[in-house]
Amino acid sequence: MLNKSKNTTHFGYQTVNKEEKTNLVSNIFHSVASKYDLMNDIMSLGIHRIWKRVTIQHSGVRPGHYVLDLAGGTGDLTAHFSHLVGENGLVILTDINQSMLQEGRRKLRNKGILANVRYVQANAETLPFPDKVFDCITIAFGLRNITESHQALSSMFRVLKIGGRLLVLEFSKIESALFNKIYNAYSFQVLPCLGELIAQDPHSYRYLVESIDVHPDQETLKRIMIDVGFSETTYINLTGGVVALHRGFKF
Ligand code: SAM
Numbered sequence: 253m254l255n256k257s258k259n260t261t262h263f264g265y266q267t268v269n270k271e272e273k274t275n276l277v278s279n280i281f282h283s284v285a286s287k288y289d290l291m292n293d294i295m296s297l298g299i300h301r302i303w304k305r306v307t308i309q310h311s312g313v314r315p316g317h318y319v320l321d322l323a324g325g326t327g328d329l330t331a332h333f334s335h336l337v338g339e340n341g342l343v344i345l346t347d348i349n350q351s352m353l354q355e356g357r358r359k360l361r362n363k364g365i366l367a368n369v370r371y372v373q374a375n376a377e378t379l380p381f382p383d384k385v386f387d388c389i390t391i392a393f394g395l396r397n398i399t400e401s402h403q404a405l406s407s408m409f410r411v412l413k414i415g416g417r418l419l420v421l422e423f424s425k426i427e428s429a430l431f432n433k434i435y436n437a438y439s440f441q442v443l444p445c446l447g448e449l450i451a452q453d454p455h456s457y458r459y460l461v462e463s464i465d466v467h468p469d470q471e472t473l474k475r476i477m478i479d480v481g482f483s484e485t486t487y488i489n490l491t492g493g494v495v496a497l498h499r500g501f502k503f
Pocket residue numbers: 277281322323324325326327328346347348349352374375376377391392393394397398399
């Protein structure tokens with residue numbers, strides 16, 4: 253485990269000042285935004301689409317619901333939710349990074365998704381929404397990039413309606429030692445090369461791999477969510493724990 257004082261945090265394997273992490277993460281996503289979707293498909297062999305479908309299946313979202321797709325980037329979940337909430341519902345795609353939001357807006361507009369989606373640039377730590385407005389909040393592959401993740405989870409709790417649910421889709425800890433070995437070889441050796449070849453950016457993809465490694469495991473994240481106030485908090489492992497989907501309710 254890396255040494256962390258009150259004013260420092262992880263940036264991949266480095267320990268940096270907290271203010272610095274937000275800027276460093278921001279630079280990463282400015283840099284990868286235009287190639288983000290392509291790289292996602294290549295790096296995960298398309299499996300991220302299945303993980304996102306499972307997230308939608310656990311969302312309980314229905315026509316008329318208000319949904320927050322937080323750290324939503326290029327809007328994959330937003331596109332699904334837009335169909336589910338229908339004309340009386342609303343999906344807000346929120347991200348701290350303007351380049352990612354622009355990619356998302358362009359992609360969704362090209363798909364004809366317009367009427368029930370709004371775009372808000374905001375930091376998950378200080379969400380600019382009133383209390384108790386959302387039926388469902390999702391954060392997919394965003395939590396590990398946030399400097400003050402505990403504060404962000406509290407902010408999500410505040411804006412959820414009573415009875416609303418949070419879904420956190422995030423890389424996690426692999427259950428099988430053998431699979432873990434193979435996965436580590438792939439992610440530390442192959443992924444940065446792919447990042448160099450396709451996005452001319454090996455450093456950003458090395459950060460992504462390192463940030464996965466230092467992210468809390470399934471049980472730790474579950475405890476953090478309970479600490480923040482979420483009830484009936486559970487998780488399921490996907491692809492042997494490469495990714496976990498945590499779910500918690502506000503009662
Ligand atoms: N959810 C999308 C998906 O699953 O494809 C995008 C995930 S991408 C790996 C992580 C996103 O988190 C980036 O778009 C980044 O800008 C965003 N992000 C990082 N820190 C954030 C923060 N403090 N508040 C809101 N978004 C943040």
